[in-house]
Amino acid sequence: MARLYTALCIALLCLTSCKQTPFEEESTAKKINTLRRGKVSDAEWSKVYAGKQVYETYCSGCHGVKGDGKGPASAMLSVQPRNFTRAMFKFISTPSGSLPADADLHRTLLRGVPRSSMPSWAMLPETDRANVIEYIKTFSERWQTSPPPNALTFGNPPTWVGSLESAAKGKAVYAKMGCANCHGQTGLGDGNSAAALKDAEDNPIKPFNFREGVLKGGSRIEDIYRTFYTGLAGTPMPAFGGILTDEENWHLVSYVIFLMGKTNVKEADLANIPVVAATDSTKHK
Ligand code: HEC
Ligand code: HEC
Structure with a gap:
C-alpha cells in the first residue's frame, strides 16, 4: 500500500513539475531569450515565440539552436549555413554592408539558395515565414543597434541589356x-x-x-x-x-x-x- 502511495506521489509530482504547461514554457523561453538576446517587446514576443517553434522544427538542424550556423547537419555541408549571430547577409537590396530588408529575407526563404543546401520554404504558411524571420533577428543585437535602412530602388533594365x-x-x-x-x-x-x-x-x-x-x-x-x-x-x-x-x-x-x-x-x-x-x-x- 505504502509503495503504491509513493508511486502515485511520484507520478503526481511528475505531472505537476516535470511537464511544463505551454504557458510556463513560453515564459521561461521568454526570460531566457530576453536576458540573453536583443530586446524584444511583449507585443513582438508572441510572433518571436511562434517563430522559435518554426526555427527549432525546420532550421536549427543546419543553422544551430543558438543560430551560430553549427547545427548537427552543418558538418556534412560544403557550403556552411549562415551564422545568424554575425548578422551578415548576402542577399540584400539595402546599401552594401547593412542588414537586409524583410522583403529580402522573405525572397530568400521563398527561393532558397541555389548551389547550397538551403532549401526553399515556400511550402510553409506565410505567417510561419514571417515569424521565423522575427526570431532570426533575436540572434544579434545588430537588429536593434543598426536596423536595416530603406531598400534601394533601381531603375528598370535598359532594353539593350544582353546585346x-x-x-x-x-x-x-x-x-x-x-x-x-x-x-x-x-x-x-x-x-x-x-x-x-x-x-x-x-x-x-x-x-x-x-x-x-x-x-x-x-x-x-x-x-x-x-x-x-x-x-x-x-x-x-x-x-x-x-x-x-x-x-x-x-x-x-x-x-x-x-x-x-x-x-x-x-x-x-x-x-x-x-x-x-x-x-x-x-x-x-
Ligand atoms: C539543410 C540545411 C539548411 C536548413 C534546414 C535551413 N538552411 Fe538556411 N541556409 C543554409 C545554408 C547552407 C545557407 C548558406 C547559403 C550560402 O551562403 O550560399 C543558408 C542561408 C540562410 C540565410 C541567409 C540568406 C542571406 O541573405 O545571407 C537565411 C536567412 C536562412 N538560411 C534562413 C533559414 C531558415 C529561416 C530556415 C528554416 C525555415 C533555414 N534557413 C533552414 C542551410 C539550411
Ligand atoms: C576577390 C574575388 C572576387 C572578385 C574580384 C569578384 N568576385 Fe564575383 N564572386 C566571388 C565569390 C567568392 C563568389 C561566390 C559567393 C558565394 O557563393 O556565396 C562570387 C559570386 C559572383 C556571382 C554569382 C552571384 C550569385 O548570385 O550567385 C557573380 C555573377 C559574380 N560573382 C560576378 C562578378 C563580377 C562581374 C565581378 C567583377 C566586376 C566579380 N564577380 C568580382 C569572388 C569575386
Missing part, C-alpha cells in the same frame, strides 16, 4: 574591375586567387563558375544588377555600387549573361569588337 554591343562594353568592365582574378578570364571560376578565397567564417569559398549552376541571388537581370551593386556580404565578392556607373553595371550584366550562355551573342562576334571602355559620360555618382 552584342553591351556585352562588348561589359567585357571591358570585367577586365577593368579585375573580375578575372577570381572568376577567371572566361568565367570558369578559375582565376589566380580563386583557390585561396575564404569567407568571413574562414571557410574556403569558390567564385561562381558562370558556365554552370544558377545564381544564388536570383537569375533575373535585375537580380544580377542588384548583386553587383550590393556585393555578397561575408564573401570576397565585392560591391560595385558607387564604383561603377549605372550603365557600366548593366553592361557587366550583359557580359555575364553572355558568359552564362543566356544570350544570342556569338563568341566570334564578340571577339571581333575591339575592347572599348564603357562610356564615362553617364557617371552619376
Whole structure:
C-alpha cells in the first residue's frame, strides 16, 4: 500500500513539475531569450515565440539552436549555413554592408539558395515565414543597434541589356574591375586567387563558375544588377555600387549573361569588337 502511495506521489509530482504547461514554457523561453538576446517587446514576443517553434522544427538542424550556423547537419555541408549571430547577409537590396530588408529575407526563404543546401520554404504558411524571420533577428543585437535602412530602388533594365554591343562594353568592365582574378578570364571560376578565397567564417569559398549552376541571388537581370551593386556580404565578392556607373553595371550584366550562355551573342562576334571602355559620360555618382 505504502509503495503504491509513493508511486502515485511520484507520478503526481511528475505531472505537476516535470511537464511544463505551454504557458510556463513560453515564459521561461521568454526570460531566457530576453536576458540573453536583443530586446524584444511583449507585443513582438508572441510572433518571436511562434517563430522559435518554426526555427527549432525546420532550421536549427543546419543553422544551430543558438543560430551560430553549427547545427548537427552543418558538418556534412560544403557550403556552411549562415551564422545568424554575425548578422551578415548576402542577399540584400539595402546599401552594401547593412542588414537586409524583410522583403529580402522573405525572397530568400521563398527561393532558397541555389548551389547550397538551403532549401526553399515556400511550402510553409506565410505567417510561419514571417515569424521565423522575427526570431532570426533575436540572434544579434545588430537588429536593434543598426536596423536595416530603406531598400534601394533601381531603375528598370535598359532594353539593350544582353546585346552584342553591351556585352562588348561589359567585357571591358570585367577586365577593368579585375573580375578575372577570381572568376577567371572566361568565367570558369578559375582565376589566380580563386583557390585561396575564404569567407568571413574562414571557410574556403569558390567564385561562381558562370558556365554552370544558377545564381544564388536570383537569375533575373535585375537580380544580377542588384548583386553587383550590393556585393555578397561575408564573401570576397565585392560591391560595385558607387564604383561603377549605372550603365557600366548593366553592361557587366550583359557580359555575364553572355558568359552564362543566356544570350544570342556569338563568341566570334564578340571577339571581333575591339575592347572599348564603357562610356564615362553617364557617371552619376
Ligand atoms: C539543410 C540545411 C539548411 C536548413 C534546414 C535551413 N538552411 Fe538556411 N541556409 C543554409 C545554408 C547552407 C545557407 C548558406 C547559403 C550560402 O551562403 O550560399 C543558408 C542561408 C540562410 C540565410 C541567409 C540568406 C542571406 O541573405 O545571407 C537565411 C536567412 C536562412 N538560411 C534562413 C533559414 C531558415 C529561416 C530556415 C528554416 C525555415 C533555414 N534557413 C533552414 C542551410 C539550411
Ligand atoms: C576577390 C574575388 C572576387 C572578385 C574580384 C569578384 N568576385 Fe564575383 N564572386 C566571388 C565569390 C567568392 C563568389 C561566390 C559567393 C558565394 O557563393 O556565396 C562570387 C559570386 C559572383 C556571382 C554569382 C552571384 C550569385 O548570385 O550567385 C557573380 C555573377 C559574380 N560573382 C560576378 C562578378 C563580377 C562581374 C565581378 C567583377 C566586376 C566579380 N564577380 C568580382 C569572388 C569575386
